[in-house]
Amino acid sequence: MLLSGPVNIVYNILIIDDNLQNVLILENILSPLGNIFFAESGSNALALVDKIKPDVILLDIEMPDMDGWEVCRSLKANSLYSDIPIIFITGHTEPEFERLALESGGVDFITKPFNAPICCLRVHTQLKLRQQNRLMVKAKEELQQLVNQVPMLVTYWDNQGHNLFSNDYSGLWFESLNSNIKGKHISTIFPDELSNAILKHHRHISSDALKYVVTVPQKGMMSFYEVFQSEMKSSAGVDGYLVTVVDVSEVKHAKQALYSEKERLRVTLNSIGDAVIATDIKGLITFMNPIAERMTGWRLKEALHQKIENVMHLKDSDTQQTLLNPLYIALREQRIVAMALNSQLTSLGGHVFAVEDSAAPIRNENGEVIGAIMVFHDVGEAMAMAIKMSHLANHDQLTDLPNRILLQDRLSVACSTAKSYGTKAAALLVDIDHFKYLNDSLGHRYGDELICLMAKRIRTLIPASYTLARLGGDEFVILMSDTNSVDACSQLASTLVEAMHEPFILDNQKFNVSVSIGISVFPNDAADAEELMRHADVAMYRAKQEGRNRFCFFSHDLENAMMERHHLETCLRKALINNQLFVHYQPKFDLQTNAIVGAEALARLVNDEGVCISPTEFIPLAEESGLIILLGKQVLNKACAEAKRWLDMGHAIPISVNVAAAQFTDSSLPCVIKDALLSHGLPAHLLELEITETALMVDAAEMQNRLSELTSLGIKISIDDFGTGYSSLAYLKKFNVDVMKIDMSFIKDMLNNKHDYEIVKTIISLGKSMGLVLIAEGVETEAQRYALIELGCFMGQGYLFSRPLMTIDFETLLLQNQLLEV
Template sequence: MNQRTKILVIDDEVIETIALTEALSGLGEIYSCNNSCVAIQQVMHLQPDIVLLDLEMPMISGFDILAQLAELDPFTAPRVLVITSHSDHQAQERALQLGAIDFISKPVHLNLCRMRVQNHIYIINQQKSLALTKEMLFADREQLRVTLDCIADGVISTDDKGHVIYLNPVAQRLTGWSQTAAQGRFIDEVMTLYDAITKERYANPLIIALKEKRTVAMALNTQITSKHDFDYRVQDSAAPIIDSQGCVKGAVMVFQDISETLEMSVQMTYLSHHDQLTALPNRVLLYDRLAQNLARAEVGKHKLSLLLIDIDNFKYVNDALGHHIGDDVIAHIGHNLDRFACSDITVARVGGDEFAIVVPHVQKVMSVDALVSSVFDEISKPFRLGKEQYSLSASIGVSVYPDDALTIEDMMRHADSAMYKAKQHAFNSCCYFSDELQQEVDRNLVVGKTLRSALRNDALVVHYQPKYNLQSNQICGAEGLVRVQDADGKMIAPFVFIEYAEESGLIYRLGEQVLNRCCCDAKQWLESGYPIKVAVNISAKQFSDPMLTSIVAKALEKSGLPSCYLELEVTESALVDDYDATIKQLTAISKMGVSIALDDFGTGYSSLSYLRLFPLDVLKIDQSFVSDMLTNNQAFDIVHTIIQLAGTLNLQLVAEGIETQEQRVELAQLGCATGQGYLMSRPMSADEFAKLLCASEQKECKPS
């Protein structure tokens, strides 16, 4: 029972109020008033839920108090139970008219009185509960209304016949109908749906939801046309409203405007498939076009060509003029190449300065050779950016389906190989992929794998070719020559893996490992009593490395080899790239006590000025001159001149490639002190070289 129920007993007889208070104990908060003159004030102060009022009071009668209570707010007025000894109907009628709701007869039956009050308390609690429920329902309904009015989706609710009951503001905007105008109208009249592509009328999913009692999603490509003829792309669903008995009471349609989303999706799809700089298809779209064309070529039994185009020396444009000019050049080339694009031909930018053209071999399509010629013409046309005029060239590689490739990956790989081959020929060259090229590619892959494995496992092989004093026939030095073994233990030709190392950038690791190995071997010979100077070849790329001096110093420090037993051989091409850097590098190495030898002298630039400027110690006569010196007067004169030049500049001489006794004798007579070649000894392993030193009993040879 509700303990907060307030009960006020108004009776001028104190005994009666005490009895009633006792009888009603536990039903709520019990108050009493024995003075009818202040009864109204008590009611106003206490605001009781129930009043037990005696009608027969001397000063102010119960009827007068009822009349005053009747003037109070009906929502706050208490329930009045009158206590009376009157039994006539007129008195009861008058009391009821003044607002009394029940009667308790005198003498009061206390138990019956308590039961009556209990019933009224129950009614009061029910009324309070109902009022609270109504208040909560109103709050929930208001929250739902505000939510529906504020959400970004359109919401339409209908009755069970499909007549509109409610539209939120978004639905009103998208349909063009106001809440008032749409009220009671059929959903199809308010919400007109079409197929966005075919413009065919769609059945409204809400009607289907009502008929089939299930949630129904909108069809794809749904478009709503508003009352004001505005079109919106929409999506979402309709659902029936079913009561606890399973009866359909109505339906709700929830939908959203996806016009901007679709537009953004289209734009994002375009951006993800096109190059931003040239607006050409990018690599992603190129692969898709290739896949489509390959499928058609397979069905139609015709061929398909892929042209991969690379702009020659574009790196120098970027480095010399800046990337902003480079971007302008790429955009210009892309614009020109786009002229070849049509429904059959795809032109794409693969990345950087590379472009691709996909050409199916069907009728009304330019032949590949003619297209290649046109591409060269287009790229080589002079053009102006700002105040400067530019002219470019390109290299093109071609792969053909199904002649040399059956998959996209193979076509791309083969075209790239052919393009690389074209770049080795000359500017504006085109090369088709071939079986021979494939074999070369496969060979390079094997070489690359073998070389990387050897470097990773420190498994390089270094052979040493002895250098002999041509007068005494004593060993006075050795040249370290790197070798790489394949999986079968066979040696890979040096020019093959050296070329690969140069192109792949592995030459730096290769050169450092060879240098370390040679220094360690020379240190062992020295400790065994054979003070032999070892010569190590340094490639042009290695020589351009600013860390070379530090690498040489670390190799000497790590091995413990005195610097006077190390000689670095450099080619003429390594010297002429950058005079200032070359002089600085050579000077630093020379100051460490390391000898510098100029390899293959006479085959390159052979400028006397850099012989004078650079701190060189040794000149090596190239074997091409040595092999021809006895049969070719010009070759003989060159050898003679180099020997005289070395004497004048106080440089030591080494003749390479001595293969006959006649060559050896002639070189010695001309004044060449040192030589190497197959006549004296082929290159050999470190162990074999150590045995050769021991056998020759060369123990006192000092570095020259």
């Protein structure tokens, strides 16, 4: 037996004979061979077979109920008993009886009378054969179980590739095996890649097993099969081929994953910006990546098995003392260790790198330390970048002067020093007059260039110990630290104001610029750095109020004025955001008939207490704070809405709206006007824009283009305050305007001042010669009215006729005027 050893077996022998004497004789002969059982008839025998399970049956042929042939056929027809050898007992010697016995399934004969030795040998032979068959069946079953449990597919094929055996009956390996495959060709059972490889190797194999691997794509992934193939020979030649298949996919995938991981690790270590050095537990180098090679100057093949301190020469940047490599601390204390600050690495070629980072132990799968890894990088550029970033964070990008952050720090230090030593510190806030106007009209490139030129000029006028900073825009601050005299502040401010009278050259053109300077002194004016700056700002604002091109020291009156200005700006901003700005309308009259021929829209502001604020207060503030564009847009829309309402009431009253210089230079003005006309449905010819002549004096060509763009909308253009500018007569002929307004400053004293009278006369004459409509502002007396009529000016506005009126009052005046005309 294959797995179990030999055992002693007791055989069961069944004798079927209706002659008891024959039974007794056979029992006596066969008793040494095993247990003897008998039955006197065929029917009794068939019932007894299942109980005793005989190893051999001796069957008499002639019996009364069932003869031997019938009993034999019944036993052979039953699969449970078909393998029991049957020996016929007969006294017949004719060949016909022998043929019938063999046809019925018998295996031998015992003839009567019985020859004891021959009889015993015949039965013993069948018992031995029976036992051998049992052993073969058992061995086959054990072999089949063994083959089935082997973690491989075992197959046997003939020379043509037809299956003779497989240990897979359930389709565990391939779905095609889940059926009876015996006799089927290998190409119908195995995947094409596997079957083709096996058939190909049939021609090249011998008795020695051939081993190879076949790759099979299955279900979106690759499977790998290791094949062992050998020929099976007998005395007649090659009978077939034994093919065993082992699935090595998991091993292959694991190897591929391991290779990919190793390759990814290799590429990562070779491509990262950090240097990496690995050592064993003694600090002997086992690996270096290219960055480590570059920084140390050592090649890996030269550095292998070298002590790490021989390759990495670490020193303290300040003391130049040799440092212990942190890798040894990581090995000793079995933890991650950061490198000492200010470490520097000297390469083999003498290059010095500022380095930082850390070392860490390497552990195996049992957690035992087997080495360490050193990761470091060059921080020289980072340190330089940090210095540069610090500079950028504390300096103005345009001028490279200290910015607000650095200035605040220096102000605090200056105030602390002055307090400690009983000295003074002063802040001079320098602001370029009308810079926004210049920047908008000239362009930001020239504005930036002017700022840089201004910074250079101021820098040449102050000692190196003073701080010159730029707060942003057109504001500079000069910090005078550790000074004893307020006079020194005054002298420096005076020098700065005078120095600005020298023109600046921009694109080969000269530009005159003035500055306003506010001065605050610590501790006279302020208790700390923040207050010092705030009070300098208040003083600067006072300098602007007093006419610009000057300097002012701080006082508490200035602070109060600044607070009022803040409240006013808050009130104005709130009114604009909530669309609460009021518009009053001053009628324009025909001086000869007193008929209303137009109206001027004038902005009005009311504070939270209901007090009306003068336009002379909030209009300049709106210009300075940048709110003038929003204010102008709001007045424009309200005026267009009212003019359209009057038109619907039957009053075609042209409405004029003032446009500040900042609005006029704003490129979006034509779109704003167009949108206002369309949204309110006001005909364009009923809208007139009043533009001050000073707004037209910056760039004649550009302003001429802007005026043409506006007049193309169908609106009218009026020059406001004519006669107060510097170049009016020279530029007037270049501009396409419709109306000229004579400034009230000339009208007021025209009857008392011959000079003013001549100016008014000249303006009227000039306007008439150019075909312009003339309107006199500030007409307050009948004498002024008649004088204007005599000079040829037939339209005017002023308190003689009406003050600016609220909408409801203006409409009442319109009705009254209409009745008078009727």
